Amino acid sequence: MSSQNNESKQNDQGAHLAGLLSLNNNPAEEAATEPDQPEDPRTLNRRKFLRRLSYGVGGLGAALAIVPVAGYVVLPLFNKQPENWQEVGTTGQFKQGQTVEVKFDNASPHPWGGPVSQSAAWLRVDEVGQFWAYSINCTHLGCPVDWRPEATLFMCPCHGGVFYQDGTVAAGPPPKPLVRYPLRIRDGRVEIRTSPLPIT
Amino acid sequence: MGVIRKSWRWFESRTGIARFIGPVARHRVPKTGKMGWFFVFGSATLVAFLMQGLTGISLATTYVNSTADAYPSLQYITDQAPLGSLVRGMHNYGATAMTVLVGVHMVRVFLMGSYKFPREVNWLSGVILLVLTLGMGFTGQLLRWDQNAIWSVVVGAEQAGRTPFIGDWLGHFILAGDTLSGETLSRFFSLHVFLLPGLIFVVVSFHLYLVLRNGISTVPESGQPVDPKTYHTWYRNLLKHRGEPFWPDAAYRDIIFGVLVIIAIIALALVLGPPELGRPPDPTIIKADPKPDWYFLWYFSILAMVPASSESFIILLFPFIIGLVLILLPFIANKGERTPLRRPWAVAIVLVAVVAIGVLIVVGQEEPWVPQFDATPLPQTVAGPNPSPSIQAGITLFNQKGCLYCHKIDGNGGIRGPDLSEVRSHLTIEQIKVRVLTGALNMPAYGTNLSAQELNELLAFLETRVGNKTPRGSQ
Numbered sequence: 001m002s003s004q005n006n007e008s009k010q011n012d013q014g015a016h017l018a019g020l021l022s023l024n025n026n027p028a029e030e031a032a033t034e035p036d037q038p039e040d041p042r043t044l045n046r047r048k049f050l051r052r053l054s055y056g057v058g059g060l061g062a063a064l065a066i067v068p069v070a071g072y073v074v075l076p077l078f079n080k081q082p083e084n085w086q087e088v089g090t091t092g093q094f095k096q097g098q099t100v101e102v103k104f105d106n107a108s109p110h111p112w113g114g115p116v117s118q119s120a121a122w123l124r125v126d127e128v129g130q131f132w133a134y135s136i137n138c139t140h141l142g143c144p145v146d147w148r149p150e151a152t153l154f155m156c157p158c159h160g161g162v163f164y165q166d167g168t169v170a171a172g173p174p175p176k177p178l179v180r181y182p183l184r185i186r187d188g189r190v191e192i193r194t195s196p197l198p199i200t
Numbered sequence: 201m202g203v204i205r206k207s208w209r210w211f212e213s214r215t216g217i218a219r220f221i222g223p224v225a226r227h228r229v230p231k232t233g234k235m236g237w238f239f240v241f242g243s244a245t246l247v248a249f250l251m252q253g254l255t256g257i258s259l260a261t262t263y264v265n266s267t268a269d270a271y272p273s274l275q276y277i278t279d280q281a282p283l284g285s286l287v288r289g290m291h292n293y294g295a296t297a298m299t300v301l302v303g304v305h306m307v308r309v310f311l312m313g314s315y316k317f318p319r320e321v322n323w324l325s326g327v328i329l330l331v332l333t334l335g336m337g338f339t340g341q342l343l344r345w346d347q348n349a350i351w352s353v354v355v356g357a358e359q360a361g362r363t364p365f366i367g368d369w370l371g372h373f374i375l376a377g378d379t380l381s382g383e384t385l386s387r388f389f390s391l392h393v394f395l396l397p398g399l400i401f402v403v404v405s406f407h408l409y410l411v412l413r414n415g416i417s418t419v420p421e422s423g424q425p426v427d428p429k430t431y432h433t434w435y436r437n438l439l440k441h442r443g444e445p446f447w448p449d450a451a452y453r454d455i456i457f458g459v460l461v462i463i464a465i466i467a468l469a470l471v472l473g474p475p476e477l478g479r480p481p482d483p484t485i486i487k488a489d490p491k492p493d494w495y496f497l498w499y500f501s502i503l504a505m506v507p508a509s510s511e512s513f514i515i516l517l518f519p520f521i522i523g524l525v526l527i528l529l530p531f532i533a534n535k536g537e538r539t540p541l542r543r544p545w546a547v548a549i550v551l552v553a554v555v556a557i558g559v560l561i562v563v564g565q566e567e568p569w570v571p572q573f574d575a576t577p578l579p580q581t582v583a584g585p586n587p588s589p590s591i592q593a594g595i596t597l598f599n600q601k602g603c604l605y606c607h608k609i610d611g612n613g614g615i616r617g618p619d620l621s622e623v624r625s626h627l628t629i630e631q632i633k634v635r636v637l638t639g640a641l642n643m644p645a646y647g648t649n650l651s652a653q654e655l656n657e658l659l660a661f662l663e664t665r666v667g668n669k670t671p672r673g674s675q
Binding site for chain 1: 267355357361373379481482504570600606640643648649
């Protein structure tokens, strides 16, 4: 009973607001608010049908508009970018025991991408002449790790993650070693295979 | 004059706009007296939002939404465009004002119990507006498209990547591709300029409709609890006997405070200028220290300080729990006392939250967890006059091997690790040696990075760092 009272009071308040918002002296508004005359069942059935028809057709129209729009935004994510081998230098350029930054076109370049079409990696030639390429992204939250040659450590400026020269975690919050890029040497050229940004 | 009046009458007869607005503007609201000044923050937030719309539209006439040109266009706006620096500053401090005011409004509503029956949905729509406002802040920071912005996108993608099952997909969705690309900026531009403001407009309209429908809450009084059974009758009688028309009896306060907000935004823009642009956006430049604007600095601090093992849970669950609490609040406490004098827990929650956020923002500015790469190298004199060659070599190693990035000695160095100015007062040389060789949670093990001679030289230097205390474990 009390909930009914509440509801009726709320309706009163709604009616009050409707009164505030109504357009007085507007025939269209007045006609719209006039009570309906008793109508025959055929009219009511027709109205019921038209209501359902309107909901259905309206919903279909909305879906027709939304599906391609949503698809346009989402579907590109399912198109895997071709992974390219990119040359980053020749073997002679890199010295044994050194770690240097190399730059290359990233995995999803667009002609209009400007400077962000490029990516970087840390290229290391170890003591036995083996080449390694590490992602510059810290495995904690993706910030760029910096190579400190005197300390022979990669250090992250964001939250203090530290990695040894072989990419393994030395200290701080990173949960995994630095991601390694596939690397090959062909005819004296050092090539890195582009990869999506590692989401760790 | 007659023509104007005649034109207005013609316009009014076709639109009824005055008959529509008049009663709405003059609807009755409870008298609030001087306490009415606590009720101006909602409208002031709206003023800040309108300012953002105005300044944002004007900036968009010059800003180039292109990964290659966004940064130079912002440089042009800041340094060359007439009034560009002022308008960009107004947009920045308008964002700050909007965020602060939406927070203050929310605190006022919470402390005065204005979210209780029948205004539960007012509160819920306000929570949505808070989220949308923070979304505007984040996307706006990224449109600066400097080095900080592009790395913030990466950090945001990595955080989203912690989501179970769909993390990888979500992370690349934020990047708008496999990596940062030509589409990344466009994604955030469309969010910041079209989608989020559009949603804010819709939800603000709904929020205002609810304010009209449910009425403005009264100043809470002790011993006057909300009872849903009798509230509507009580409120109607109150308006009848102690109400006043909103326009102009109450609206004047909103107008005065709103104008003060506008003046404050312009004054800040004039005095402090727009936020500095960082280095140009280039993912191949490794030197970067991405940090969010102050709205998210407190959360950034939390993520930096929590143990790594619980980090993923906090990244995902913390915002979820905060959101859930805000959503459930009007359902679990929608009646009873409204006055903060009878709700000490409400006051305590607000105090703790405000102090915690404030402290975390300050800590976030200082970033004690970040290695200090630009620390001034220790001078050879740090070990006193005429140090031995071995000690001199140890000082050089301390500077070169990265010890200085995290450890302070005599005021120089980082603060991620303990101050080593008097390390020999706390640890024996053997204990120091073990720590250097094996490392710790936040310190790399230098066992493979130092030769035996280098280790001895480093220890020779640290041996000199003696204070007044006796080291633990010493004879």
